Amino acid sequence: MDADGRCRGGGERWGARVDDVTGGAGAGAGGAGAGGAGTRPGADGDGGGLRDGLTVHLLGPVRALLDGRDVALGPPLQRAVFTVLAVRRDQVVDRGELIDAVWGEALPGNPEGAVHTYVAGLRRALEPVRVRRSPGRFVQSHPSGYRLVLPDAAATDLARFERLADEGRAAVRAGRPDAAERLFGEALALFHGSVLGGVPGPFAQVRRDWLAGARQSLAEDRAEVLLRQGRYREAADEARLLADGEPLRERPWALLMTALYRDGRQAEALAAYERARAASAELLGLDPGPLLGGLRQRIVVADPALLPDGGAEAAAAGAGRPGRWVDLPRDAGHFTGRAAEVARVAAAVGRGVCAIDGMAGVGKTTLAVHVAQRLAERCPDARLYVDLHGHTPGRPPVTAAAALERLLLAVGVPGERIPAAEEDRAALWRARLAGQRALLVLDNAVDTGQVRPLLPGSVSCLVLVTSRRRLTGLDASVSLSLGVLPLEEAQALFAAVAGPERVAAEPAAAEAVVRACGLLPLAVQIAAARLRHRPAWTVAHLRDRLAVEERRLDELAAEDRSVEAAFALSYRALDAAERRMFRLLGVFPGAVVGLDAAAALCGLDVVAADRLLQGLVDCQLLDEPHPGRYRLHDLLRAYAARECGRTDGDADRRAALGRLVGFYLATVDGAEQLLRPQRLDRADAAPPGAGVAFADRAAALAWLDAERAVFAPLIGAAARDGRDRQAWQLARCLWGFFEARGHWTDWIACHELALPSARLLGDRLAQARLLVGLGVAEHHLRHYESAVGRYRAALALMREAGFRNGEAGVLTNLGNTLRRMGRTAEAIDCQEQSLATCQAVADQAGESIALANLGDLYRDAGRLRQSLDVQEQALAMFRKWGERRWEGSVLDGLARTHLAAGGAEQALVHGREALECRCAGGDRAGEAETLDLLARIRLERGEPGTAREDWRRALAVAEELDMPLAGDIRRRLRELPPGG
Template sequence: MPAGARDGTDAGRPTAETGLGASLRAWRERALLTQEQLAARAGLNVRTVRRLETGELRRPRSASVRLLAEALDLGEADLATLKRLAAGPPRAPRRTRVPPHQLPADVTAFVGRTRELALIGAPDTTGTADATGTADTDAAGIAGIAGTTGTAGTVMVTAIDGMAGIGKTALAVHAAHRVAAHFPDGDLFMDLHGHTQGVPAAEPAQTLARLLEALGFPGEAIPLDTGDRAALYRSILADRKMLIVLDNAADEAQVRPLLPGAGGSLVLITSRRRLVGLDEARTISVDVLPVAEAIALFTGTAGEERVAGASREVLADVVRRCGLLPLAIRLAAARLKAHPAWSVRHLLERLEEHQRLLSELHAGRRSIAAALDLSYRELSAAEQRAYRLLALHPGTDIAAGAAAALLATPAARATVTLDRLLEAHLLQEPNPGRYRCHDLIRAHGAERVAGEPEADRRAAMTRLLDHYGRAASAAMDLLYPYDPGTRPRRSSGESVPGATPGATMPGVAASGGAALDVFMPDADAATAWLDAELPNLLALAQYAADHGFPGHLQHLSATLHRCLRGRGRYAEAESLHARALSAARDLGDDAGEMEALLQLGEIRSVSSRYEAAVADTTDALRIARAIGDEAGELRALSGLGVSTGSRGRFPEALAYYTRAMEIARTIGHRTGELDALIGFGNAHRAMGEREQAARALTRALEIARVTGHRIGELRALNGLGRIHLAAGDHGAAAACLGRALDLARATGHRLGELSGLTALGLLHRGQGRLEAAVDCYRRVLEIAREIGNRNWQFEAIHGLGRLHHDLGRPGEALESHRTALALASDLGQRGDQARAHDGLACAAAALGRPDLARHHWSAALAILTGLGADRAEESGVDAETIRARLAEVTPEVIPRTGR
């Protein structure tokens, strides 16, 4: 494998085998089948096979057992054994899994909508009559929907449509709470922002990433491609029974990738549009409330005592003035409740007055605007200001600390103000401590804040951006304490990494460098803060790019780089860094341009786009040298070493790493020296120069342990383990690789885990433990497919091809190496292409096809010659060996065994 090509992040997954799982797995391995292949042969879902092998699914259907036995070519005796193991002990415990619970709090004083609730399958069981006079007095609807989604295994999709303010979200959330107990695998809630003013509609790729993270997949395990993300999402939900609410959808295209394909899930969608393009969805159009239900909602919100004495005619007039819209009714009732001296008739007069002033608006909007104006005018001056300024926030929700920064007030006072707006029904609190507003209220606030002086609006957003910038820096320092030098500093006046001496990050802490108002005592708190705020941080970065805050944009880009890379959010990272690059170029900011180019180069390198990565990093190197930034030059040189080494150009990579080490030692940059040493050592190892590689990696290991750089330690151990393996020192190799795997799983470094597992596979193969080697490579393939890393998919498939050959299956070996060659060619990995050609040649020779063997060995030799290298990074794939095999391949002498 090219040096540096497969190095980056994840956590291992524990396996709890049962007798059934171990036996099934052993039969499958003897047949040299992957879980995917066995599932395909048996006509089962691959997740079902995986759950059987891990012990999570211990009582399969008898039909499934027979299908598995037939796919494995088992005889009657083995079939009987499989059935006995499948029966298992009584009440066998299942592997525990904590289900997500994301539903917002249920709506208070929810009334009516009995017809719609019944259609959804969550009927009102209180005996309230619906519009047709039918009373629901039992839970038949709930039981029916539970049976439909559970027994038949079909996905139920219900799309709720209606005008703004009609109560679609309230209905969906209320219905979801009524049936949630029937979905043991949890519930998911996603606001798609299809019609949220100032917030772009959520892209399916981003939404899928958030859904997968909620389902337990770390960000770095999420594939890059939207289609792959959707396929993984469907696979996970195929045997789960979940409740999913997709709120505020723009159209069918936004929703379609988010729908499960099979399983027992219920999906509720809300949209202002009728989603007729979703053929699988049942649609429910929500109209205004009937007068009786509207009066009940008004009374429940205001309180019985506040409407006592009012005639039904007056109450009916009030709710009609509210357009029979739930949002306007709640707002009007909240005003009445807040004014003990008002009567219902007094409230009616005020609503009539406001509606006359809004005669140019259509009825529905006029009703809501009148109710909002009435609520707004009743606020204190400070509360009105907060209402206006909160509409500036481009994110989805806001916490008290961020609101305090926006309002320039202490956090305790901000909390009081937020609670006051919450009591007035102008804010919602879907989760404790996090506030959001209805889209119509946001739009109303935006209209009001437009009259604010531009200087005041800009000052408020500067404070908000400062707050998020400081908090993000604090979180990253807690999570990645060993590389603070690659991020900008938190306070004004401190130097920016990569900038000329004395330079500062423009715009950051411009409001005076207020103290950090987010409490983060440890790394767990930092992770929780990033989990909650990352959508807001990305929205703020977009806002900064669009509204002339280049300094804040560059600060967020540089600060969030490690977070986005670690979470596998490559698309978002690339977009953010590209905007930062454009801003830096517009400003003529050489240091900012260099920083953005370095980050883009790294993201494109880990995405296997090496040509683009080399171009970006070369430009960064040119700028670093021009402005005399040695730290930036060091980072660029190491980045070029990674990208060129990944293309098999090892002598060129060594030159980059050598210069990087010289600079790192001159300026005392320990992390930079560590990175360069690891790249330098791995490049020498790939070239078969073990002594030089061992010296460099041993020194890297020392620095990593002294500085507490655990990722550096595992990378150095993986390299040393491979050196010991190549030297035949299996004991030392096992010690290094075992420790590296422990570190990878402890730190969530999934690419480090892949490297360690692959090396262990080589170790087991060298010791003749072929089944253990197969297990390692299949686990590598499983993880690589989960995270969308095609480099490691090549390693797994190529390794399995070698094992097929060792086990006397040259036909299967040939197919594996063909797949591996296609992958290597697609990635442009010349060294890996040589390895795949060699594997194909060995398989062809074993099949008695000398012409085909000669073709592939000639191709491998031509690649090595073209690279100016005598060997690829694999024992036996070298020019001397290949020339000898070419000489042997004649019609009379055909090798029949593998290497």
């Protein structure tokens, strides 16, 4: 029996018609202006002649003109603030949004102060005669931020561009191509030079990219208008320029091929396809999609429907047939695994709606598109895809009304027949698809409210909805929360993208890479793509780059895709309280956090913490594997920690860690009091309610079992943060748990982490107690020489500190280990010294332990009568105190002594009593030892069958606890006679 130091027991995609291969200006194929034509307010004309008031130019170098004169907008960052306010004209922009938009990650020391300074500078430039503290004419303050007030909705060229684009598309739908061409031309003419020129910051970059796409899409619309007017050469010239500028966009190639074919240049049309194919192969390693492939085949066979008259006839013949409309993205060429998920989604055919949710980057869209392509033949009437932009950089979510307009156009409803009201559009949409076998992919939904108006009324239509949120309000027949890939499928995906030969050459490194990616498909794809495009890299080199946790997110980025950016979109959709909770979870050192610990971390009551945690679960930023227990994906934890470092000061982070360590120390100390009530030392007193209180020993052990994985990381975090006293006390208070459960390696890990803290404090007793704990754990692992070294070092510290009780405890433990080493005489001497010391200081608990241990040693020395006498004394003392676990240990010793004396019957009685006590006390390691003893007693009594049963029970427990005893039991089972 061991003692402690005190002598203790130790872009939008919309419906593109198959028979109208160029897409259709009316469909808006990714163009600017998502709203319906004529809905944007504004003055007549393009507004270019306005000279009174403030006008703003954004579609080139950023300029502001006040009454026709240029305004000096100041330094670049001040221009960036102005640009955000101008793009969001007449809207209040939150200060936090301004900070994110202008600086992104590269925050200045005082970003709020910098915003205030730049706003003041803009006010001086725009309103030089403004009286201090008076309401601004142009730049107005609000409690949460600022707003730029413009005299007219057309006071920015961006607003004029959007209005002209909308009017042009309305003209297309109304059959007025000449007007559409003029309006598109006026809109495109507004661009001059570098868009948002001279403006730094992430907001400006995102808007540049969006405006480049909007400009390209509108130019494609104009080329299509030329094509519809029969001006094939002009259409071909414009389409060729667009295709050369954006070789991966298929629509300009389709326009070029169609224009050339209609102009009688079939060979040139086919040559254009080959150019498109070469560009796609070079840049993507893929062939063009079905839009261009199908168009090429139709050109080869001279399909009459491609000619203007044939196209009209085909359109007339297809009126009212939604099946002539197909717009599904290309299936991923490297789609891997997900067999069970594919089967579940496919099972939704004929049942209505399938909702697929999951964290950013988990492959929701890929799965939905893959299944949609597989189900194409079962949904012959229409197959449509809509990106609702719930989480798209620089894009607001698509309104239900706008999405309905696109869908109605896609199934052939003329623009003039589309109602203005959302509910009327929804009713027409349901009527249009009634009885049809159609498939609709609603991708990237923000919430149920955005999706519900788009649902067909017939279950013959299959709707696949993807979202980062759990759409709990959606009446879905099939709901699927998509998790990360299994290891084998993640490895297969990595090999498919990176190249199977390179991966096969370094399989161990490849496995390490996908594990570093957290098995997240987006991360695996990005890592594989980087490897594919860097022939000098080995898989091991990539593994080593990803091994540095602080830079892992930086490594998982390629061109316009990054894991961090995907996470950021989900994070920014949270409210302020949820953001804070998410960030502080990055401080938590373990993988799974309990509700009470999360509440302590954030300084909240449990009810408030539960509400925030459930919100994070709904947003797929947190998983709840068991009720009240939450897990962050490894990469999300890294992102949360990074955001905490950016947003929260070091004082806030340390305060959160302090609350967490205090919670765990108070709770573990309370649990230890139930497990080892006779211990002398306790942790520092905690405020009332600082930890979880337990009703009994079983409840304490259950909580400790659930939290086991966090103890070592938490002690390490406390030590690194300079919380040395809490670090060593936390390790010390886990003695009873580790001993009861036999978690010897955990015990060693925690004590090794805490020992430097005790040394930094110069606390001899703290060091000695931790050394004793290390000795106990190493003793149980049969590392006897190491245990002896720990005990002797602890004994010296105890004597220096003058702590007699601790000295006695170390002597007890040292004696136990010397006994296991066969050094019986030295062991007896240690135990007798311990007994005398405990009697001198009136330590009855230590005395009882020394007596019990002397009983074992006297038995080893053949002094059986003395062994029985001292053990009976110890048993009486333990029963007096109600110490069932120690009672079980002494009963086990008595059974061994009786067995040695030839009294198998009495040994069996004591052995059964010992097993009962050890099971009742939760002493799993002791349970295995006593079952091993009972088996040997049964064998002595001539009961080999019962012995075999006891050994098998003992082996199950020993293997569960990874005890060295397991090897001994296996040998005994092998030596048991056959049939015994």
